[in-house]
Amino acid sequence: MKSEYLELKRACYEANMELPNLGLVVYTFGNVSAVNREKAVFAIKPSGLPYKDLKPEDIVIVDYDNQVVEGKMRPSSDTKTHAFLYKHWQKIGGICHTHSTYAVSWAQSQMDIPIFGTTHADHNTKDIPCAPPMSDELIAGDYEHMTGQQILDCFSEKNLSYEEVEMILIGNHGPFTWGKNAQKAVYNSRVLEEIARMAYLTLQINPNAARLKEALIQKHYERKHGEGAYYGQEGC
Amino acid sequence: MKSEYLELKRACYEANMELPNLGLVVYTFGNVSAVNREKAVFAIKPSGLPYKDLKPEDIVIVDYDNQVVEGKMRPSSDTKTHAFLYKHWQKIGGICHTHSTYAVSWAQSQMDIPIFGTTHADHNTKDIPCAPPMSDELIAGDYEHMTGQQILDCFSEKNLSYEEVEMILIGNHGPFTWGKNAQKAVYNSRVLEEIARMAYLTLQINPNAARLKEALIQKHYERKHGEGAYYGQEGC
Amino acid sequence: MKSEYLELKRACYEANMELPNLGLVVYTFGNVSAVNREKAVFAIKPSGLPYKDLKPEDIVIVDYDNQVVEGKMRPSSDTKTHAFLYKHWQKIGGICHTHSTYAVSWAQSQMDIPIFGTTHADHNTKDIPCAPPMSDELIAGDYEHMTGQQILDCFSEKNLSYEEVEMILIGNHGPFTWGKNAQKAVYNSRVLEEIARMAYLTLQINPNAARLKEALIQKHYERKHGEGAYYGQEGC
């Protein structure tokens, strides 16, 4: 089985298989993709295939216009959302979508997740945005394509940078996350789930809990991501 | 040990063994059955046997009138409920009953589970019905038989189709689910538990959370189950 | 290592080792004992020994007056409570004490656990009693001995039978459970934890949730424990 996409499929496969291990999906609820910018294609999980049955060769290669380039199976039903984001956000290398419990519960609440602590600020400086459900007209149209548009619109309206905030909740649906590669996108899904759970518990313990103050937001974000960052190892 | 029901017993056994693996039962709390429509019998877990001790040959074969056709052990105490449903709902192939934590908690609350998101709409378009507890007269009578009647009455009163909504909560008791086969019935129990958990969390985060709007309910259900469904692989 | 208590120690050891497997204890939080009525002694876990280090030969043999009969280690700090119960309740064969999360949380709330559903009624027909904290004088006295008295007093005041209700919460402390043998005592601790969790969730979903009605309480308890019981296998 010769293919010029073996490495891309492997990276996509491994990132997908992280999801059940991390407790982020049951059955077929979720999908991860990995892009190859030079070839302008991305690898994505086939639709409706249980993770326990997934093999690297099942991964489907698709271009930014949703055309299957290689693969015998039908790609994820969310493929058009992935394609839309890859087309518009040139610097992302991977995308992850799950129905993880706490992130979905916030999405079903149609509420942004407030930044309550340093666990959140270690990853970005904003409340995690929750995009409002799209209009009935758009739903009836090219739904998954418009989900990509919905994400872009939400980031535009809230004046967010996709390079800083690598996660969003789609109202009444669930989370999408992304990053420099598929592995980082999955990492962000796991982090989002934990942030969502902690924020939920915080409001149960103290309904009047205050947002993290700006000085701490900046301090924690900068020590990990700023110019003088000193978190982690050199070159990591 | 010759038997014309070996395959049926095996399918029933394997579906039962999924329950502890999926975290849906402790000890003996639950049972799955699988029907053979041609022979008009179903296979069901023996009563009160811990899952860790269960073997395929322990599975009991019963007809629609609750008579044991094959097997040395006493069938599940809920056998009459299974028989009733198989008799009245010709298109189901498997039934599952558990005492899973979140589904039971909604049942104990005597509340339908509102449809809050696409995770729910991917499986059906209605609130998950909770049947009110039966009258004292019926409880004192043929209780497990009448539990089947209770389920049918609830679907009739709420104008639901058992082919679309493959799950119900029995008030103060717990969930029953079904499907084209035993494996699908178990799948539905796992999905119901997740939906129940997410709906609980949603109401904790936002007590005024709104039901999913109709356009999204239809979109998600149709893309997976409608005529032009494009979720999953061809023929799956 | 000759001993006339090898079998008793083994039964006690195995019941203790169930606790971490069932998620009911962390570190050293809990203890199980098993009685031999003929010899009028019981076997109990040594105090403060982590479960991962526990071996059958570490189990200590104690009589009903708290005297160590065999064993090199100090018995559980709760030994006097076990001894007291064995002395006063002739028909029990095992006792289990844990600090399991949900049972402790109800104990810290100083509230009985209401009987909300059939999962509860399958095991007994009463709210799970929570004994109020003992007086300062008794605490300063023979505390663990008086904990036994506290349990008896609570059952007496609430007119409960220890043969039916095999579990109690000690206010601000945690659960004690018992049964015909040590294994059943552990089973009851696991069941109590699940009942406690479901009752907590039920009240979160519906703060006005009603107790299970009497007809259902009796039906479920009787079908499992009554004269005409048909749950489980003959002779089990």
Add this chain to the structure above:
Amino acid sequence: MKSEYLELKRACYEANMELPNLGLVVYTFGNVSAVNREKAVFAIKPSGLPYKDLKPEDIVIVDYDNQVVEGKMRPSSDTKTHAFLYKHWQKIGGICHTHSTYAVSWAQSQMDIPIFGTTHADHNTKDIPCAPPMSDELIAGDYEHMTGQQILDCFSEKNLSYEEVEMILIGNHGPFTWGKNAQKAVYNSRVLEEIARMAYLTLQINPNAARLKEALIQKHYERKHGEGAYYGQEGC
């Protein structure tokens, strides 16, 4: 690879590896250190290294003035907090920092954890303190160093002894725990997480739950830690 710190690194490594096993960390969220008082150095986890990749030789040796004594990797970004505590609290042998779910949620609520039961009193007699966030000036300065100062100030203001209360919450951040060695510091993090979870659940079940009364606090603490302690084995 010769080193005079092999044993210290090994102890630090093993304590760190307990964190993912105990469910207290995901990815790189947390760090444990172990001190050698004679050599006046401590061993600490490298910054940003996933636990699954951690090896004993990666552990970094640092002195009380934050200077790396041995090791190729950058030490934890929280190193200065550890150094500060080792310098000021002569009797501690290990320190642990995590972002465990329930402890962080209380920290994000900026609330002390009330002492509601004996599980808590078995470990100390006080509410678990939550230090208020530091001033913007201090955050902008030597943040991790000042986190140590923040901890000392909180203990001073609340008149607490670090030898009795071996845990604190940093407001909006998360828990630090310590003990006679690194293993005990990790033990305290696990215990704190359980206490935090039980206190949360207690307030959900009974918002008016009362603190444990003083006689029980003293009784449980003294039987485990007092002069006449009888919990555990001699010399343990």
